[in-house]
Amino acid sequence: MPHDAPPAHASRWRAFAVLSAVQLMIIIDSSIVYVALPPIQNDLGFSAAGLAWVVNAYMIAFGGLLLLSGRLGDLIGRKHMFVAGLVVFTAASLLCGLSVSQEMLVAARFVQGAGGAMASAVVMGIIVTLFQEPREMARAIGAIGFVAAAGGAIGGTAGGVLAQAAGWHWIFFVNAPVGVVAAVLAVRLLAADRGLGLAAGADVAGAFLVTAGLMAGVYTIVKVEEHGWGSAHTLGLGALSIALLAGFAARQARARSPLMPLRVFRSRNLSGANLVQVLMVAGMSGFQFLTVLYMQRVLGYGAAATSLAGLPIALVLAVVSLGLAPRLNTRLGPRAVLLTGLTLITAALALFTRSPVGGGYALDVLPSMVLLGAGAGLAMPAVMTLAMSGVHPGDTGLASGLAGTGAQVGGALGLAALAALASGRTDALAAGGNRTVSALNAGYHLAFGVGAGLLVIAVLLGFVVLPAGPVGPRRPPAAGEHPVTSSMHS
Numbered sequence: 001m002p003h004d005a006p007p008a009h010a011s012r013w014r015a016f017a018v019l020s021a022v023q024l025m026i027i028i029d030s031s032i033v034y035v036a037l038p039p040i041q042n043d044l045g046f047s048a049a050g051l052a053w054v055v056n057a058y059m060i061a062f063g064g065l066l067l068l069s070g071r072l073g074d075l076i077g078r079k080h081m082f083v084a085g086l087v088v089f090t091a092a093s094l095l096c097g098l099s100v101s102q103e104m105l106v107a108a109r110f111v112q113g114a115g116g117a118m119a120s121a122v123v124m125g126i127i128v129t130l131f132q133e134p135r136e137m138a139r140a141i142g143a144i145g146f147v148a149a150a151g152g153a154i155g156g157t158a159g160g161v162l163a164q165a166a167g168w169h170w171i172f173f174v175n176a177p178v179g180v181v182a183a184v185l186a187v188r189l190l191a192a193d194r195g196l197g198l199a200a201g202a203d204v205a206g207a208f209l210v211t212a213g214l215m216a217g218v219y220t221i222v223k224v225e226e227h228g229w230g231s232a233h234t235l236g237l238g239a240l241s242i243a244l245l246a247g248f249a250a251r252q253a254r255a256r257s258p259l260m261p262l263r264v265f266r267s268r269n270l271s272g273a274n275l276v277q278v279l280m281v282a283g284m285s286g287f288q289f290l291t292v293l294y295m296q297r298v299l300g301y302g303a304a305a306t307s308l309a310g311l312p313i314a315l316v317l318a319v320v321s322l323g324l325a326p327r328l329n330t331r332l333g334p335r336a337v338l339l340t341g342l343t344l345i346t347a348a349l350a351l352f353t354r355s356p357v358g359g360g361y362a363l364d365v366l367p368s369m370v371l372l373g374a375g376a377g378l379a380m381p382a383v384m385t386l387a388m389s390g391v392h393p394g395d396t397g398l399a400s401g402l403a404g405t406g407a408q409v410g411g412a413l414g415l416a417a418l419a420a421l422a423s424g425r426t427d428a429l430a431a432g433g434n435r436t437v438s439a440l441n442a443g444y445h446l447a448f449g450v451g452a453g454l455l456v457i458a459v460l461l462g463f464v465v466l467p468a469g470p471v472g473p474r475r476p477p478a479a480g481e482h483p484v485t486s487s488m489h490s
Contacts, residue, residue, distance in 0.1 A: 012130055015189040016140055020147050022086060022182050023123050025175060026116040027151025029093075030058065036168040043168065044102050053106045056222045061113030063408040064215030066121045068207055070401020071259055073122035077195035078397050082126065083186050085118025090179030097172035121404055125396035126190070128388045138326035138385065145380035146321040149314075196394050203259040206251050210259065213244030214405065221412040229420060264395050264402075272465035273386035274406045276338070276458045280379060281407050282414025283454035284345060287372060289415060290422065290444050291352070295365065298357055298441050309361060313373040320377025334382040334389075335466045341379025342459045348372035349452035353445045357437055386466060414454070422447040 033040075033054060041051050073081035092112035099105035127144060131137040220237040227233040252258040265271045288310070295301040295309055328337045348371035355364045384403065391399045426443030430436060 018185045024147045026120050032171050036171050039168045057106045057110040058113035060218045061110045062117045063218040065117035066404040067401045069118045069121035070397040073397030077193045078122040078126050079190045081122050085115050086183045088115030093172045093175035097169040121401040122397045124400035138329045141384050142321045142326040142381040206259040209248035217241035224416045269386045269389050273383050276462045277383045278406045278410035279454050279458035281410035283451040285411045285414035286418035286447050312369040316373030317377040325381045334385040337378050338382035341375045344371050344375030346455040349448050352448040418447040
């Protein structure tokens with residue numbers, strides 16, 4: 001097949017299956033480790049504070065390198081970045097499983113997060129160049145949205161089974177065969193894109209500033225629970241992160257070959273969708289965490305019952321994101337679908353602000369689960385479509401990295417803030433003589449209410465900023481620029 005010929009339908013979807021499998025593996029890995037932390041601590045002798053770094057090392061590398069990885073994908077070729085990231089992630093996973101010391105595991109987790117960022121950052125960029133027809137693109141984005149939403153739930157279940165049946169090492173070893181097969185298939189199915197060349201964005205100082213700024217920001221957020229929001233540690237590192245990112249923006253405005261051309265932010269779709277996504281993810285971030293606590297600490301559910309209680313979210317999300325959302329995005333336009341989804345998520349959070357101490361599942365939990373699943377199933381594919389629409393083919397990796405970075409920062413910041421608000425409210429009420437269960441429930445109510453407020457702001461922002469109607473066609477490749485396509489080599 002010629003390099004620039006339209007790829008066959010089956011070939012595109014085979015390539016998409018590889019992208020989805022890798023994205024699912026990376027997302028699962030960010031959550032699978034949680035249930036294995038106790039045996040890891042027992043085996044390697046971690047202190048409670050040291051154990052947190054098994055999670056934090058991955059988060060800092062992943063969140064800090066997404067934006068840089070996305071732009072490098074545009075410069076050196078998105079296929080090259082994807083395969084390189086997959087190789088790094090797979091090798092680091094093996095090192096994690098083979099770790100015999102605390103230092104080895106934490107270092108391997110950092111490298112694993114870096115590899116995950118390299119591969120994940122360009123996935124959306126590859127997808128939007130792989131699928132040019134609007135209906136196919138809507139189906140693909142709906143499916144990858146489901147993968148993103150379902151990965152966390154799958155990780156928790158899979159991690160528990162593997163850690164109990166085979167030991168904690170296997171939550172990392174299982175990535176090796178998947179990574180090797182996926183790398184071979186990616187080399188076979190994805191045609192090499194030439195990239196813009198490093199000269200188009202050879203800004204070493206800018207790369208340092210944005211990576212250091214994002215890593216400092218993620219580190220600040222993950223340590224908030226330990227140090228508090230008003231501590232010198234949080235305020236000082238937060239100010240450093242903001243200063244580094246401001247320095248990066250200033251450099252990009254005057255650099256001859258900027259790493260991140262600021263012109264990309266002229267797109268209302270890209271800028272507006274990313275702001276909406278940060279608010280949406282921040283507002284939703286506490287839902288799974290806080291509903292689990294509500295069901296276990298207030299309603300008295302066990303671990304198994306809590307897991308089963310969350311299944312409606314996954315089921316409804318699958319039906320909506322894989323079946324309904326692609327058709328609605330094509331027919332009504334992603335803005336209308338996004339606003340509808342955000343409204344449903346807002347309603348789900350608002351309902352939980354009235355959940356009583358003696359509540360029942362059918363009346364006080366299930367309706368919110370269904371609303372959240374439907375809302376996320378509509379909103380996530382729609383916001384991805386908006387963030388990537390109208391982006392020049394040479395900037396799709398950057399746009400993909402921006403979207404991923406926004407989701408990571410929004411999720412980390414939202415969870416830290418909502419958990420702190422809930423804890424503060426509970427402590428204040430308990431100190432005033434309220435029953436423990438009542439104080440806990442009131443703390444959760446406050447966090448759910450603030451989350452709903454963030455979603456209301458997201459709805460208003462989307463209504464004002466994002467253009468109505470179907471998204472415009474993507475800009476054609478520039479002369480000499482080849483889109484990433486899937487190609488079977490038979």
